[in-house]
Amino acid sequence: MFADLPELGSLVNSVNVRGYQVTTDQYRAEGAHPIVDQGKKLICGYCDAPTLPCRLPVTVFGDHTREVKFITFPFVVGADGTKVLEPAGDQNPRYLSALIEYAAGRISSLGYARHFKELREARVPYTPMIAEQARVAAVLEAWDDAVAVAERLVATRQDRFVWVQSAVLTGRVRLLGCAQAWAATPLSRVLHEHRTTSTGAESVFSVSVHRGLIDQVEHLGRSFAAASTEHYNLVRPGDIVYTKSPTGDFPLGIIKQSKVERAVIVSPLYGVFTPASRELGILLDAYFASPDATLRYLTPLVQKGAKNTIAVTNTQFLQGRVILPSDSAETAMLASLVETCLSEARTAESQITLLRRQKHGLMHKLLTGEWRIPAGGDSFAPGGPAADRLAETAE
Structure with missing residues (x-):
């Protein structure tokens, strides 16, 4: 039978990670041991630092993120906010990890503040029956x-x-x-800037590095559009959109194809281009999905002396060349x-x-x-x- 709801803190112990925690600048693509931190990925990197001496398996809880991971292998503890938890008694470690996940999903988000106190105080359904x-x-x-x-x-x-x-x-x-x-082809031969503007009825979209075109209200919580959107650019399904605003690994902009099944609008700060064919639009979108390909294309087009500014105009954007098939069948x-x-x-x-x-x-x-x-x-x-x-x- 299930007992009265105890506090989770009475069922777990926090493992002391002092001396076994590495900072983000120590994360590497290769190394002797995997690093586990509070992020979404199970393994966030590798390093040669010693692994945490603990009784495996354990559960990692993200103090800031509320992410929960059940860890069965030796690991190095990642950056600040990574809590390592083990059973306080003879509880089954996987069962206890499920209780931690259950509690983490029910505590309120405090933003990037710490959540471990709320996790410890959370009441959880619990059976002391080891067989169960x-x-x-x-x-x-x-x-x-x-x-x-x-x-x-x-x-x-x-x-x-x-x-x-x-x-x-x-x-x-x-x-x-x-x-x-294949031939080095100017984009001006396969893309056309149609310059069509809003009718006033379309939803306002932005361009995301990882998700492409996204509805501002649906994904960002509100619209960031100007009071009047009559001068906003219309984006039809399949159009290629170029954003000239620097962001993260895309300091010269992002190039994405619209996968939205209806016409939408974007800020005038975006360039909008229609591919010569549906197939060419698919190829260009796939090609520019690689950050390296985007940088290789845009870097030669930047005006001398410009740094992280809107330096590549729509006309300049179309002047760059991409190696493309000459055969329409290919x-x-x-x-x-x-x-x-x-x-x-x-x-x-x-x-x-x-x-x-x-x-x-x-x-x-x-x-x-x-x-x-x-x-x-x-x-x-x-x-x-x-x-x-x-x-x-x-x-």
Whole structure:
């Protein structure tokens, strides 16, 4: 049976990480040991610092981010805000990690302030029965494995797309049967600045580095448009949008294709161009999805002496050259390849989303005792008889 709701702090101990924590400037792409911090990624980097001496497995809680990770391998503790938690008694570590995740999802966000005090004081459903804890842990571990498989599939799809960008979309690797030489082509030959403005009825969009065109109200909480948007640029589906505002790894701007299925508007600070064909738009969007490709294209166009300013005009933007296929048939095949890669990646990502939603719903029901696990617990395994109900019951 499930006991009265105890405070989570009575069930966990905080591991002392003093002397085993590294700062962000010590993160490397390679190293002897993985680094785990409070960010979303399971492993945020590598280094040669000593690993944390602790009783694995443990749970990492992001004091600022409220991210929760169940860690089964030796690791180096990342930057400030990374809390490492272990059972205060003989609780099952995976069961306890689920309780921490349950509590973290219910404490209020304090922005970038610390949340560990609220986490410790959170009341959680708890069973002291070790056998019951073990059954819950076994089921959740099966779902962890299913999510991990899906994540590896997404990573494989992403790696393949990166290879397509760097090898196939540059002409270094050719499709079978395609022999016609590629040519350095000015964008002015394949893009047209249509200069169409708002009718007053369209939604205002911005351009995101990672998400492309986004609705300001939906994604940013409000519109940042001027009082009158009559001078805003119209963006039709498939148009290429260039933002001249420096940001992060894109100090000279961002180049994205609109995937929105209706006409929208953007600030006059964006250049809007219509591709000569649907296929060329797909290729250019895939090519410029690489930050390196964007910088290589834009850097020669910057006016001398200009630094992080709106220095590349729309006219200058169209003067740069990109190596493109000369054969329209090859262009069509390449566009089809890009669409296939992106579609497969979206399908894999959707599978992860579904699995996580199902796992979240199952975890809630098992921890609260609403669902009890029979001997074997097969009905709660991924793909089992109960799995198809979980997405509907997830909170």
